[in-house]
Amino acid sequence: MSLSNVFYNTIFKRNSTFVPAVFAGAFAWSIGFEIAVTKFHDSWNKGKQWKDIRDKYATVEE
Amino acid sequence: MFAAAKNAGALRAASRAMKAGPRTTTARFASSSAGSSSGSFESFLNSRLTLASASLAAVGTVAWYTHLYGTLPFVGEAHASAASDEGMHPIAYPWSHNGVLDTFDHASIRRGYQVYREVCAACHSLNRIAWRNLVGVSHTADEARAMAEEVEYTDGPNDQGEMFERPGKLADYMPPPYPNDEAARAGNGGALPPDLSLIVKARHGASDYIFSLLTGYIDPPAGVEIREGMNYNPFFPGGALSMGRVLFDGLVEYEDGTPATTSQMAKDVTTFLHWASEPEHDERKKYGIKAVIILSTLFCISIYVKRFKWIPIKTRKLVYEPPVNKGH
Incomplete structure (x- = not known):
């Protein structure tokens, strides 16, 4: 059985598996997208944001 | 034609x-x-x-x-005013947050707050910014709390119906230098120092204007007379304003060791005021990245789907075969 057949039979064939797959996929994708954009944003603005300079001012908790 | x-x-x-x-x-x-x-x-x-x-x-x-x-095309206009009355156009400066992906330089915001507190706050209020707004932007929560506690706020009424003084909390707003506008006018020769919370948004030229104004004080040019107590600044519309030059080299001492030159202080306080006007700035630009990626992807998909659906219609060929005439 080829890979596409596996996909078809496990996900797309029944609505009861397809709809949860859509929901789970959207959830996972949005998290991954957020992480990727944040990573790019932080590297682009390296050293400028508060989280980059916070260590200079925050005192360690005792 | x-x-x-x-x-x-x-x-x-x-x-x-x-x-x-x-x-x-x-x-x-x-x-x-x-x-x-x-x-x-x-x-x-x-x-x-x-x-x-x-x-x-x-x-x-x-x-x-x-x-x-601002005017209809090909219709001449006569002006009674001179260009200098409008103020010089501010110089365009390469701010570190100019780019569509660039956040504020938060170290600069922190230094700018110091300049505001030690210099500007003597006359200018900042009444839309609370101490809590500094947390996670330029100061830690402990630092902001300590700064707030140095200021006494009037609160109340208490059980006896009386107002009382208490040290500030994070939720309190920046203390104004004068109790009301009339007191502010009286203390500044009749001129009201504007609130600085939204000043960057409220002036043409925004950050460039604020920086140009702070660093642009000169002696009035020959032929220009200004009233006693006024100061000349070519970037200010009209040229004469009540506020004098306040930033001089070495006026404040930065905790991070940055040399406190006039232009450095002007740059830092302008960055701080820009943040005060647009606290959502960094987050907004990050959402911009996401929006552009998602919307352009959806646009490409819609183009693909359109072509996919239309290709049979666009490429089909209709053939007309006339009926054979079988005589009268």
């Missing part, structure tokens, strides 16, 4: 007519009757849609020009 098109149409019609032979009447009335190809072009030119769109384009162009430049 119209006449030329008609003549060309008539010419074409005439040559067709000559090939056809005796039908000269077609050429004779070509300009007044609907021909085949020239007729469709003429009916396009004379159509209501063409008229409407041409009118719309003309009106739109004039409206756009008027909106952009």
Whole structure:
């Protein structure tokens, strides 16, 4: 059985598996997208944001 | 344009007519009757849609020009004012947050807050910024709390119905230098120092203007007289303002060791005030990245789907086979 057949039979064939797959996929994708954009944003603005300079001012908790 | 098109149409019609032979009447009335190809072009030119769109384009162009430049095109105007009365255009500076992906330089915001607190806050209020707004932007929660506690706020009423003084909390707003506008005017020779919370948004030129103004004080040029107690600044509309030059080299001492030159302090306090005007700035630009990625992807997908759906319609061929005439 080829890979596409596996996909078809496990996900797309029944609505009861397809709809949860859509929901789970959207959830996972949005998290991954957020992480990727944040990573790019932080590297682009390296050293400028508060989280980059916070260590200079925050005192360690005792 | 119209006449030329008609003549060309008539010419074409005439040559067709000559090939056809005796039908000269077609050429004779070509300009007044609907021909085949020239007729469709003429009916396009004379159509209501063409008229409407041409009118719309003309009106739109004039409206756009008027909106952009403030006056109607080709209509002269006489001005009684001199250009210097409007203030010089501020110089465009390469701010580190200029780019569409660039956040504020938060170390600069922190230094700028110090400049605001030690210099500007003597006259200018900042009443839309609370101590809590500094947390996670330029100060830690502990630092902001400690700074707030140094200020006494009036609160109440208590059980006896009396107002009382208490040290500040993170939720309190920045203390104003004067209790009200009248006191502020009285303390500054009749001129009200504007609140700085939204000053970057409230002035043409924004950050560039604030920086230019702070660093632009000069002696009035020859021939310009200003009143006693006023100061000359070419970037200020009118030239004379009540606020004098306040930033001088070495005025504050930065905790991170940055040399406190006039331009450095002006840059830092302008960055701070820009943050105060647009606290959502960094987050907004991050959402911008996401929006552009998602919307452009969806746009590409929609183009693909359109082509996918239309390709059978666009490429199909209709063949007409005339019925065979089987005699009368």
